[in-house]
Amino acid sequence: MDVDLIKVVNRLQETFTTIGGHSVDLPQCVVVGSQSSGKSSVLETIVGRDFLPRGNGIVTRRPLVLQLIHLSPGTDCEQTEEYGEFLHLDRRFFDFDSIRSEVESETYRVAGQNKGISKQPIHLKIYSPNVINLTLVDLPGLTKIPVGDQPSDIERQIRSLVTDYISKPNCIIMAVSPANVDLANSDSLKLARAVDPQGRRTIGVLTKLDLMDNGTNALDILTGRVYPLKLGFIGVVNRSQQDINSNVPLGEARRAEEEFFHSHLAYRNIAHRCGTKYLAKTLNHVLMNHIRERLPDMKARLNTLMGQAHQELLSFGDATFMGDQHRGTLILKLMTQFARDFVASIDGTAFDISTKELCGGARVYYIFQDVFGHALNSVNPTQNLTVQDIRTAIRNSTGPRPSLFVPEAAFELLVKPQIRLFEPPSLRCVELVYEELMKICHNCSGKELQRFPRLQALLIEVVSDLLRERLGPTSEYVKSLIDIQAAYINTSHPAFVQDSANIATRVRNAQPSKVAEHVKREAALDSDLSGAASEDLADERNKKGVTANGTARSYAPKHRTTEGAVCRPRAEHTTQPEEIGPAGQRESFLNYFFGGSASMPIHEPNGSATGFGVRSAPEPKPNLMAGRVGLEGSSAAFDMKSLDQYLEADPVDDEVQLSEREALEVNLIRQLITSYFSIVRQSIQDLVPKAVMHLLVNFSRETIQNRLVINLYKESLFEHLLHEDEALTRERKRIQTLLDAYKEGFNALSDIGFPPSRS
Incomplete structure (x- = not known):
C-alpha cells in the first residue's frame, strides 16, 4: 500500500505539471547543497547509473524532478530493463549516456549557454528494478562568487530558486554537506534552518567522509550531538574523481562504501545507519510518512481546487450549446442579456457598477449638467462684438433713410450671430452622449457572450449602426433649435420686456x-x-x-x-x-425713449x-x-x-x-443683447438635453432589442454566430482536464488505506 501511495503522488505530480496545476503542493524530496558538495554523486549512487552531467562550475542549471519507479522483476520481460523517460519527449531512453545528453541539451535550450539558471524544471522518470519508489528534486548548487561568464547576481538567483522549493510545507529537505568542511559553514543547513527552524523535515547528508583528515571523524555529527535534526544525519561515501574518470561501476562503489563503514573504527558501530542504500530507504520511508501525514491537507486542498475549477468551467459555458436544436434559444438569450445590460447601464441598475469613475446614465447626466451647462455659461454674449461693430450695425440698418428710433433691425442683426454661438457646444453635447452610448455598448459583454466572438462583434455592430442612425437626426434637430431661436427675435418676450x-x-x-x-x-x-x-x-x-x-x-x-x-x-x-x-x-428716439x-x-x-x-412751409422746387x-x-x-x-x-x-449719444446707444444695445442672449441660453440649456434624451438615448434603449432580433435572429446565421473562440476553447479544455485530474487525485487519495504505524 505504501508503494501505491508514492505512485499516486508521482502520477498526480506528473499530471499537474502537464496541465499547469502548479498550485498543488505535493510531497517531494529536494536536494540542496553547495557546488562540489557531492549532490550529483549521491543521486547517481541511489539510482545506480551514471546519467547526470558533470563538469566545473554550475552544471545543474535547471531543477531536475527525478521520479524513481521500481519495476518488479518477472512481471514483464520488457519492463525489467532499465530505461528513462522525459516528460517533454514521447520516447524511452535505454542508454543512460543519451539521458545525460538530453539533460544537457534541454538545459541549453531553456537556460542558454552563458551558465545562467532557469526555474523551469526538467522531469525525468527512471524505471528500474534496482530502485525504490522515490521522488527527488535536484537543484543548482549554491555559490557565492560568479565565475567566468556567469551572471553577476548568480548567488541571488540560486538562493531564490532554492528558497521557493524548500519553503513549501510538503517538502522534505535533503541538505548535503561535505564532511571535510566545518559544518558551521554549511550553506545548505543554513538555508534549511531558515525555512525549517525546528528541523522537523530536514535530513542531513554528510559526504566525503573518506576525505577527512587522519585522526578526525564525523561521529558526533552523525549521532546528532552537534547539530540535532529530527530526521538525523546519514553519512555516505561517493566515488572519487579518479573513480569517475576510470569509469568505476556504481555497484562496485556501493560495495566499497559498505566496506568503509564496517571497517572504520569510528563508524562501524553505526554502519547499519550509514551508506547510500540506507539513505534511499530512509528517504522512501520519510516521504511515505510525510505523504500520509499531509494527506488530509492535500485532500482539502484538492477539494478546494475542484470547486474553483468547476466554477471557472461554468463561466465558460457548456460546449454542447444545449444541443443544435436549441441554438436559437441560446442566441435569443444572449441577445436579450446584451440588451438588458445596455438598458441597465443607462438606468444605473447594472450589477457591476463601477466605483472608480462615472459611467452609463450617470455619465450622460454629467454631460448635460456639468459639461454642456458649463460650456453654455462660458459663452460671452458680446465678447466678439466691438464698439465699432455695434455702431456700424446701427448705421447700416437705417440705410439712406432717417429713423425716429434706434432701429430694431440693428438689434436683430447683432443678436442673431450671437445666438449661433450656441450651436457648437450643443452639437458637441450630442456627440459626447453618442460616444458614451458607444462605450456602454462595448462594455456589455459578459463572460458567457465572450465565448462567441462573432456574435459579440455583430451585436456591437448592430447597436453601433443604430446609434449612428440616430446621431444624424438628433444633431439636425438640435441645430434646428438654434435656427428656431435665430429665426424670430421675440422682443415681446415677458422676460425681455x-x-x-x-x-x-x-x-x-x-x-x-x-x-x-x-x-x-x-x-x-x-x-x-x-x-x-x-x-x-x-x-x-x-x-x-x-x-x-x-x-x-x-x-x-x-x-x-x-x-x-x-x-x-x-x-x-x-x-x-x-x-x-x-x-x-x-x-x-433716445429723448423719446428716455x-x-x-x-x-x-x-x-x-x-x-x-x-x-x-x-415750416415747403420750399418751391427748382426747374430741374x-x-x-x-x-x-x-x-x-x-x-x-x-x-x-x-x-x-x-x-x-x-x-x-x-x-455722448453714441456711447449711450452702444451701451443700450449691448445690454439688450445680453438680456436676450440669457433668455435664449436658458431655453437651449433646457431643450437640448431633452431632445438628446428623446431622439437618441430613449429611442436607442427602447428599440435595441427589436433591432437585434430583426438583424441577427436568422437560422442561417446560427452556426456562424455560435463559433467559439479557439483560445477560449483550449482554455476550457485545459480547465476540464485539470478538474478531472483533481477529481482523480482526490479519489486516489481517498482510497489510500492507512496501515498501522511502524515502531
Missing part, C-alpha cells in the same frame, strides 16, 4: 442732467427756426449753388460731425452746428427743419431741366476729382471716438 424696462430706468437715472440740457437746447432751436424760415430758404438756395434762374454756383466746403456725416452751417444766429442724418434721428422732448427737430433732405409740433442745363455747363463745379478731398472711402477711424 421686463429687462428692457429695467435697462431704460438705469440709463435714465444715470443721465438726468444731460437729458434736461439737451431738451432746453432743442426748444430754443425750434423757436429760432420758426421765425427765420424765409431767410433760411434763401440762404439754403444760395448755399446749394443754384440761382433763381437755375444757374449753378461753386460749392463751399461743408463741415463734418464726429460721426463723419456732412453738415451745413446753421443760420447766422445759430452758434452750434446742427446735426443732420442718422445721428440726429437717433437723438430723437423721457426727453417730443418736439425734437428732424432735418429733412431738402434742408428744412421740422419738429413733431412745428413744420433748367438746373440740369446749368450744371452741365459748369465743368469745373462737377469735377469729381475735386470732391475727393471731402469724401472718404470708409468713414471708420482706427480709434473709435464716440459721441
Whole structure:
C-alpha cells in the first residue's frame, strides 16, 4: 500500500505539471547543497547509473524532478530493463549516456549557454528494478562568487530558486554537506534552518567522509550531538574523481562504501545507519510518512481546487450549446442579456457598477449638467462684438433713410450671430452622449457572450449602426433649435420686456442732467427756426449753388460731425452746428425713449427743419431741366476729382471716438443683447438635453432589442454566430482536464488505506 501511495503522488505530480496545476503542493524530496558538495554523486549512487552531467562550475542549471519507479522483476520481460523517460519527449531512453545528453541539451535550450539558471524544471522518470519508489528534486548548487561568464547576481538567483522549493510545507529537505568542511559553514543547513527552524523535515547528508583528515571523524555529527535534526544525519561515501574518470561501476562503489563503514573504527558501530542504500530507504520511508501525514491537507486542498475549477468551467459555458436544436434559444438569450445590460447601464441598475469613475446614465447626466451647462455659461454674449461693430450695425440698418428710433433691425442683426454661438457646444453635447452610448455598448459583454466572438462583434455592430442612425437626426434637430431661436427675435418676450424696462430706468437715472440740457437746447432751436424760415430758404438756395434762374454756383466746403456725416452751417444766429442724418434721428428716439422732448427737430433732405409740433412751409422746387442745363455747363463745379478731398472711402477711424449719444446707444444695445442672449441660453440649456434624451438615448434603449432580433435572429446565421473562440476553447479544455485530474487525485487519495504505524 505504501508503494501505491508514492505512485499516486508521482502520477498526480506528473499530471499537474502537464496541465499547469502548479498550485498543488505535493510531497517531494529536494536536494540542496553547495557546488562540489557531492549532490550529483549521491543521486547517481541511489539510482545506480551514471546519467547526470558533470563538469566545473554550475552544471545543474535547471531543477531536475527525478521520479524513481521500481519495476518488479518477472512481471514483464520488457519492463525489467532499465530505461528513462522525459516528460517533454514521447520516447524511452535505454542508454543512460543519451539521458545525460538530453539533460544537457534541454538545459541549453531553456537556460542558454552563458551558465545562467532557469526555474523551469526538467522531469525525468527512471524505471528500474534496482530502485525504490522515490521522488527527488535536484537543484543548482549554491555559490557565492560568479565565475567566468556567469551572471553577476548568480548567488541571488540560486538562493531564490532554492528558497521557493524548500519553503513549501510538503517538502522534505535533503541538505548535503561535505564532511571535510566545518559544518558551521554549511550553506545548505543554513538555508534549511531558515525555512525549517525546528528541523522537523530536514535530513542531513554528510559526504566525503573518506576525505577527512587522519585522526578526525564525523561521529558526533552523525549521532546528532552537534547539530540535532529530527530526521538525523546519514553519512555516505561517493566515488572519487579518479573513480569517475576510470569509469568505476556504481555497484562496485556501493560495495566499497559498505566496506568503509564496517571497517572504520569510528563508524562501524553505526554502519547499519550509514551508506547510500540506507539513505534511499530512509528517504522512501520519510516521504511515505510525510505523504500520509499531509494527506488530509492535500485532500482539502484538492477539494478546494475542484470547486474553483468547476466554477471557472461554468463561466465558460457548456460546449454542447444545449444541443443544435436549441441554438436559437441560446442566441435569443444572449441577445436579450446584451440588451438588458445596455438598458441597465443607462438606468444605473447594472450589477457591476463601477466605483472608480462615472459611467452609463450617470455619465450622460454629467454631460448635460456639468459639461454642456458649463460650456453654455462660458459663452460671452458680446465678447466678439466691438464698439465699432455695434455702431456700424446701427448705421447700416437705417440705410439712406432717417429713423425716429434706434432701429430694431440693428438689434436683430447683432443678436442673431450671437445666438449661433450656441450651436457648437450643443452639437458637441450630442456627440459626447453618442460616444458614451458607444462605450456602454462595448462594455456589455459578459463572460458567457465572450465565448462567441462573432456574435459579440455583430451585436456591437448592430447597436453601433443604430446609434449612428440616430446621431444624424438628433444633431439636425438640435441645430434646428438654434435656427428656431435665430429665426424670430421675440422682443415681446415677458422676460425681455421686463429687462428692457429695467435697462431704460438705469440709463435714465444715470443721465438726468444731460437729458434736461439737451431738451432746453432743442426748444430754443425750434423757436429760432420758426421765425427765420424765409431767410433760411434763401440762404439754403444760395448755399446749394443754384440761382433763381437755375444757374449753378461753386460749392463751399461743408463741415463734418464726429460721426463723419456732412453738415451745413446753421443760420447766422445759430452758434452750434446742427446735426443732420442718422445721428440726429437717433437723438430723437433716445429723448423719446428716455423721457426727453417730443418736439425734437428732424432735418429733412431738402434742408428744412421740422419738429413733431412745428413744420415750416415747403420750399418751391427748382426747374430741374433748367438746373440740369446749368450744371452741365459748369465743368469745373462737377469735377469729381475735386470732391475727393471731402469724401472718404470708409468713414471708420482706427480709434473709435464716440459721441455722448453714441456711447449711450452702444451701451443700450449691448445690454439688450445680453438680456436676450440669457433668455435664449436658458431655453437651449433646457431643450437640448431633452431632445438628446428623446431622439437618441430613449429611442436607442427602447428599440435595441427589436433591432437585434430583426438583424441577427436568422437560422442561417446560427452556426456562424455560435463559433467559439479557439483560445477560449483550449482554455476550457485545459480547465476540464485539470478538474478531472483533481477529481482523480482526490479519489486516489481517498482510497489510500492507512496501515498501522511502524515502531
